[in-house]
Amino acid sequence: MARADMFIIEYHLHGKPKSxxxxxxxxxxxxxxxxxxxxxxxxxxxxxxxxxxxxVSRPQAEKYGITEVKWRETATLEWTQTP
Incomplete structure (x- = not known):
């Protein structure tokens, strides 16, 4: 089964955190x-x-107030059944 990659991107827009x-x-x-x-x-x-x-590059984004961009892959969930 193919896995869909999911990423979380966090950044600040004019000092306010967004994700x-x-x-x-x-x-x-x-x-x-x-x-x-x-x-x-x-x-x-x-x-x-x-x-x-x-x-849009980093310098262009910074002109619009976007800063501190960070990203990470989401965790893989393992579903198990309990009796």
Missing amino acids: FIIRAQSMNNAQAWHWASCDAGVAPIPKPGRPPLKV
Whole structure:
């Protein structure tokens, strides 16, 4: 069974903490900054399966008040049945 990768992205927008969960095949710092910009309303959200029209970089995001972008993979849950 294929595993869907889920990532938590946390950032600050004008000093206020924000976070969201996103499903993606992979994540890196540049992508996290871009997705934080999308969540903040700075960049348009790309259509599924298509690359973004313009990727927002860290310096561009910082101009709009986005700072301290961090990301991590969500934990894998193991479901077990108890009698």
